Amino acid sequence: MQKTDVLIVGAGPTGLVLALWLQAQGITVRIIDKTSAPGTTSRAMVVHARTLELYRQMGMADAVAAAGHPSRVVNMWARGKRRAQIDMRDFGGDITPYPYLLIYPQDHHEAFLCDQLAARGLSIERNTELLDAKDEGDHVTAKLRGPDGKTQTCTARFMVGADGAASTVRKGLGGKFKGGTYRSLLYVADVEVAQDMFNGNVHLSFEETDFLLVFPYGTEGKMRLVGSIRPERVARSVDLNFEDVGRESLHALGIQVTHLNWFSTYKSHHRMTDRFRHGNIFLAGDAAHIHSPAGGQGMNTGIGDAINLAWKLAAAVNGRGNDALLESYHAERAAFARTLIKTTDQAFNLASRKGSVFGFMRTYVVPNVAKLAFGLASARAAMFRAISQVAITYADGPLGAGKAGEVSGGDRLPFVQLDKGDNFGPLADIIWQVHVYGQPTDALHTWCSDRDIPLHVFGWNAACEAAGLEQGAAYLLRPDTYVGCAAPQGDTQLLETYMAGLGL
Structure with a gap:
């Protein structure tokens, strides 16, 4: 029987960051993942300023910023023309040391975090899955199956489920995962274009029946595209490929794809569990909440969960702090997740829903309102604060005083x-x-x-x-x-x- 302070189930960004922050506080950690290797494709593309601020705490921010592509301008397009622009260069430096959106694909990000774990002497136990777990009151007993197919028992003071939307930990707890699935089918494509026509900026394009997000990254001409697929194209194709996506948005931006590296389609969901804490077992990241891709919030929110939880678990392991400190994890992070789901749900519905009314709103109303609003420095700063997560506050939570x-x-x-x-x-x-x-x-x-x-x-x-x-x-x-x-x-x-x- 193996013992550890904290057993982490899931080695995505949330679990990896949690392991790093716990280890830095002297807490013994065991991190397992049922996959054989990190993912090689991803939908998450942006590391926000607040995440970089927290990474600075571990001396990781500079390396991440250097490996990614900082984008300081976001352009909004409609009907083939640029209608509004958020330029962070004229205000962001007064808000954060990282006044930009850092384009850094999740697969690259995960590889970096894995290297950080290895450099600190921590290893991920791959091909290892959780079979069952029981909260014994003062510890958790977990039954695991390793790569050799044999079962083993692990005891831990705490266990954290960071094992994604289909979380085994959450299902074992019987926790609800209320919400729904958006109707729109989305795609993500890693492409190369004839030339980098956008000077490294992020672009959001609205057409009457679809939308497109463009993230330039890496070498010149390399881009990640995230967009919606028109319903009529979904209906007439069983096995969708890149040729089936909404080419109108691509053409409107003048994007000429010369090479497709990979392409996949997916449905987006909005769900949240009822409790982030069940005694000595906690849920974090996608295991606790999932939402639309609007704003690139998902991965950053999971990392925020991990850092919020890590110091509280460390205090408890060291015999410091009362139960209210542990309970505050749910109060603080569930409140933020609930607000995030509501706001991203509204944004995503506006961007993706079909119908003439929504098409008119996307291509005429939103661009014109945005142009007027973003003409004000205060509006641009407020938008940046919200998207970058520097506006997150726990002032209404149980740990805020004065x-x-x-x-x-x-x-x-x-x-x-x-x-x-x-x-x-x-x-x-x-x-x-x-x-x-x-x-x-x-x-x-x-x-x-x-x-x-x-x-x-x-x-x-x-x-x-x-x-x-x-x-x-x-x-x-x-x-x-x-x-x-x-x-x-x-x-x-x-x-x-x-x-x-x-x-x-």
Whole structure:
């Protein structure tokens, strides 16, 4: 019988990131996957700014950014003409160190994460599947079948199902997966074109009966296409191929495909489980929620699940924190997933549903409204914040307390450029820490010292004020870099009450 602190079922991006973050906190991990190798094709294409900010915590952001293709401009087309543009170059640098969409196919991304695991001495147990699991109250007993066909037993303090939409872990728990399947059939194609006509930008094209997303990446002229297939073409073809897709959108953008590397079709779903936590067993990523491809949110959301959960599991394994800390994983991530499904559902229905009304909305109303809205810098910034996931907040959740300036407990720490570097530098450690912008009080120095919590002091400047921070306030940051408690004037009583309430 093998023992481990955390058994992770599933070695996609969610499971891999969870393993990396747990291992970095000294937690023993076993990660299994029933497949023989990582996937070689993928639909997920974008790594968002918030994910890169979190990757910086592990020293991975620069390598990922260098391997991907940063796109700072998104163009919206309709009826063969560019109708609107979101240019992140004129505002994004004040929001995040990564003011762009990073085009980085999931198969490349997974290979990178696997290499990171190997470099840290962790191996993925391939061709190994979960047969059964039982929560024993203080641990989980799991029955596994290895590559030799023999069964084995593993005991773990916790188990996490990161094994995708058809999750064995979720099914074993009897968890519901409510939702539905969109009617539209979608395709994804990896192609090469005659020349890179789009200068590395992302493009979204609407026609009356279909839509197309274009992601340039890698060497010049290489693109990933994601689009809808017209219903009449689906009806008259059993085995669809690239020739059956909506060529009108391709022609409208002037795309001349010279080589098709691979092509596949798929149906998109919107579903969510009722509980992300069942005692000592947790669900994350697609095992907990799936949604439309609108906005490229799926993979990034799974990674966010993993990082939110990792520090809470680490605290519990080390005998720190109460059950409310573990329970907060469901409260925080389910709330975000629910909102995400609702918003992406609305966007996807508008982009893909057939009918003259939806066709008119796509090709006339949306482009004109977008052109007017994106003419405002504030609208462009708001759109970027939403899509990049830097707008995610847990302020209404159980772990948020206090408010100082415009920043509440549960918010992402605002990014501030300093004379030397930025205020995200100290976030490289997966620990609790306190930030003060201005002069900290003696009482705060004493509290941090007694609590063995690092105190980082930054000089006050106009950028701090513009970011919504309050001079002299204490911002207690969680190990996942979100603000836990925002204490005006460095109120140590508020900080102590907060930590004590979590059993820390």
